[in-house]
Amino acid sequence: MHALSRIHSYLRTDGVLLDIHPQPENSQIEIWQEGRIHVLGEIDQHEDHEEIEAGRVHVTSFEERGLFSEEERAVFELLEHHPTVESWQERWGEEDYRLVAEPELLDSARALLQSGDGELVIREPVRATRLRRMAEPSGTARITAARPPNR
């Protein structure tokens, strides 16, 4: 059963679903140093974009079935600050992200950071959407998430 089905069953009618996920756009790599922002390039995340779009299709399907209703949406930039290139690689490696950044870009980042106090910043576009959990349409049986067996 898709996660949204479970969430729908766990939420009370008129409850709220907050869906936060990255936009299907590449994140930007920057070096902030001495009051200046050096934009070095982008992280190639096109494989993640396909997953994001697939997730959005799922949400839309639940809306079309009358199970959720979108109420409000916001787009913002999530900034992640790292002292070194390696700390970024370690963190995103933990997230199982496919790190696709040109080696020359990473070398530029390291060179700038070594030249003075600064930080590596990842600028990631994110979308947050509030959806209302609707009652099942009339004539529709309630989606019931069967309790898993006790373990």
Add this chain to the structure above:
Amino acid sequence: MSVTVDREGVETRVVHDLVDFDGARVLEVGCGDGRLTWRYSGEAAEVVAIDVSEKKIAAAIDATPPELRDKVAFRAVDINDLEAGEDDFDVAILSYSL
């Protein structure tokens, strides 16, 4: 200097603009190490935060502030294996996990 995420507080403001957590029972799916959980759990009545990563859940449990330990429960479990009932929550958060 350590790694910091949303030092500017933008995500926190957006989340609070969209959702009123005051007294809410919250389910967070994909909580990771609790980074987002700390941004709203103070207002919530109770929080169940889940992630499939046992390592991240262990880190989240370790990092739980004492004042939140009675209301925030972290679980290393898939949403399909979560023992929860109908109408158990007022708010559900899909945290970078759809």
